Amino acid sequence: MSCRKFNAPRHGSLAFCPRKRSKTIRPPIRAFPKDNFNEQIHLTGFIAYKVGMTHVVRTKVVQTKNRQSVKEILDAVTIVETPANVIYGVTGYEQTGKVNENLDVIGVTKGKGFQGVVKRFGVTKQPRKSRKGIRKVACIGAWHPSRVMTTVARAGGMGFHRRTEINKKVYMLGNGLENIKTEFDLTEKTITPMGGFPHYGQVRNDFIMLKGAIIGPSKRVITLRKSLLPQKKSEDLVIKFVDTSSKIGNGRFQTTEEKKAFYGIKKSEVVESTD
Known part of the structure; x- marks a missing residue:
């Protein structure tokens, strides 16, 4: 083993052990950021629902040695609906986040059911001529100690785990029934795309647009938390276009x-007008 010419680090991080299902679909917040009495009063946690994904076009200032240029960047974003919560015993505040601020997302991932070691841990498949299976771990341990170590990749349940994603940037705050036109796109439209979001429908309440993807399927309840590890770097955010x-x-x-102007009047509408 000491003379081999290849490197084979272990598959699957032990930091996520045990890989078991979450106790609840709405996991509680285990840690909060430290209170700063110099800041304004704000909420550090809020419940929301994942809607779906779309994409936006934004501008970014690129600085080189000689000059400064502005580029257009296409980013994938996630829409999260934040309906009004009923709060008892404390004072509620309207705005829970600000544009260009970072939030932590806490939730439960998609459930995958019982899966093998290749999908669950990403281990290497065996050669074609192997006996007794290909998508398996070749050796699950030595003769002694006469037991299988907990660090060995084994088949089992995958998904529906509690996970926390840090520093998701807020791109937009708004209401699902209001217009979202930008300075460069003056089209009258709402955040709901044509035909609605798949497996969700229309957004009728307040929403938050976060950069990138977040955990869980549509309709999954998630918890938004003020960032525990705030980033110091920030750039001016200018959204030019939101895809609907x-x-x-x-x-x-x-x-x-726009679709009706392109295709023109329908045959059914012509028949109705003649009748």
Whole structure:
């Protein structure tokens, strides 16, 4: 073993052990940021619901040695609906976050059921000529100690784990029934795409737009928390365009009026007008 010419680190981080299902679909917040009495009064935790994903076009200032340029960047974003919560015994505040602020997302991942070691831990498949299976761990341990160590990859349940993602940047705050036009896109439209978000529908309450993807399927309840490890670097955020085309298939039209103007009047509408 000491003379081999290849490196084979272990598969699967032991930091996530035990890999078992979460006790509750709405996990509580285990840690809060330290109170700073110089800041304004604010909420450090809030319940929300995952809606779906879309993409936006934003500008970014790129600084080189000789000059400064502005580039357009396409970012994937996640829409999170934040309906009003009923709070007893404390004072509630309207705004729980600000644009360009970072939030932590706590939730439960998608459940995958019983899975093998290749999908669960990413171990290497055996060669084609191997006996008694290919998608297996070749050796699960020595003769002694006469037991299987807990660090060995084994088949079992995958998914529905409690996970925390840190520093998700807030791109936009708004209401699902209000207009989201930008300085560069003056189209009258709401955040709900054509046909609604798959497996969710329409956004009718306040929402938060976060950069990138977050854990869990649509309709999954998640907890938003003020960042425990705030980042010091921040850049000015300018969103030029928010995509509202259909998320079912390959959408190309942003609004129903745009689609109707392209295809013209329908045959059924012609028949109704003649009658």
